[in-house]
Amino acid sequence: MGEVVAAALTSHAPLITGKPDIARPEQRERLYAGFHEVGRRLADARPELIVMFVNDHLQNFPYSNLPAFCVGLADDYDAPSAGGGAFMRIPPRKLRGDRATAMALLEAGLDEGFDFAYSYEIESWDELSVPLHFLTPDGDIPIVPVYTNCAAPPLPRLRRCHEMGAFVGRFVRAHAGARRVALVASGGISHWVGTPETGRINPEWDRLVLDHIARADVEPLLRLTHAEIERDGGNGGQEIRNWVALLGAVPGWKGEPLAYEPVAEWITGCATVWVHP
């Protein structure tokens, strides 16, 4: 039997590491402190595997082939690649995958009504590279990434994302080969990227999202429509699907915000949240 020993939510944005100098120093340091605190708690939990709830940004999955949910089966993940590392100012590295567990997750999904797509080759961008740069600096914990389409509408509904995460949580706890497992979701909170409103952040909505998570009150989040998120959280806010999926895996667990900074220079409402029973 596996055990969920840690769970955390973080934002991701390439500028968090790529252009640290353009942010206000006090904001940058508070956010970095939040990342480092998650990293410290994660290390204390001694996970043997990290399941990552993340999303692609049309690097891996183009409009010719766009899965709603996709499990990574790669032997390892460029997180980041040399090119991505130059942009994000993170040393290139490869993070080990866990194909056996990922394949078992796929098979279990097929048995229980979650027909994940799968990929043997994924080039990570900021969705894995940025949070794991802080959380697992040694890069010695294998990962299983679960990708959700948050970038190319129509997107899976939030309730379905929550159900998918609940399935992953059941799998982790029941899977005979599983071990001490951490769950990490990255994305959000509000940000407008590539739209006419690029650069906008909505701290009020961000705090609303964080407040619901702090109270383990996810139902209002599950009712959010694509249009409502687009209006209040921007196209980048659609990435809260990853957070909602993780929360499905740990029903009743509450979020403890460790940092929240609406960093205009990074065009993202940035947060780190520890999730616990």
Added chain:
Amino acid sequence: MTAPTVSYALNKVLTAVARQHTMKPALTDDDLTGHTLSGPERAALKAGDIDALYRLGANPYLIRRVFRARFKI
């Protein structure tokens, strides 16, 4: 619920350019060779008109990747 506007033609050409890992202020006829585009789509790509591309159904992440220099931030 209203389905979002999506132009597969625009996203196909932007994906092709994005995969070259180059950012451009505007696309050229060479970039558009072999792609079937409407007049407004072609004009917006050649002008690097990021607002028009968004309205015409280009994905904002692809707009950002290809035309990053057009953004104020």
